[in-house]
Amino acid sequence: MDMLTQHRLIRRAQRGDPDAFATLMTDMAEYLTRTAYLYLADAHDVQDAISAATLAAFQALPQLKQPRHWRTWITRILIRQCYARYKVKAHEIYAQEHLPEPPADTGQLTTEEKMDLLAGLREINQAHALTLMMFYYHGLSIKEISALQDNPANTVKSNLRRGRQALRDWLGEDYL
Structure with missing residues (x-):
């Protein structure tokens, strides 16, 4: 997605358009999944982190001041969610086939x-x-x-x- 389209979608989403937000998140889905797998080994934890990040981003979207920082902003939210899950799971032993x-x-x-x-x-x-x-x-x-x-x-x-x-x-x- 080009930057101009992305900025327009962000502005629409900030005004409360859930379809615009869904389009933004769909565009970022693969990137967010790969990023979450860097921090979490379990597919369920990855999906939980992405879901929690999506909800947090939707709720905090009006606070995003500059649309050009969208990717950085959503990445930081996701990483915080991954760390929250990682702290809970840090002492568990993972099966080798589930490691990234x-x-x-x-x-x-x-x-x-x-x-x-x-x-x-x-x-x-x-x-x-x-x-x-x-x-x-x-x-x-x-x-x-x-x-x-x-x-x-x-x-x-x-x-x-x-x-x-x-x-x-x-x-x-x-x-x-």
Whole structure:
């Protein structure tokens, strides 16, 4: 969907048009699902988080001041919902087949190594982990991550570098 159409739909939704909001959410469905799976391993939790984020976004939509920040705004709402569910589920043991695939070219990794990588992402600084996930899982560019996080590009680069180093430290320098 182009930005002009998206801005018009956001303005209509802010005035109370549920169809406009539904169109916006339908357009974001795949992105929101992929994002939620980065934080939650269970499909039910993912759907619960998306549902709760949708409701929260619909209720708070009049507070969105600039339509150009729509994607960032809805992403932050979703991430908050995922963290709420993650805190509840953090101590449960998940079946390996329900874990999301780790980023990039990890086809040669064993299941244990994939689980260690995901555990490492959950253990390092959240800002660094989020930046790593956006870069590797979603394939977003530094410029796109910068816009989503409202951070300068150099901050995103620093977060990537620090995140990689923290992951190496957590896993061990020669782990992968």
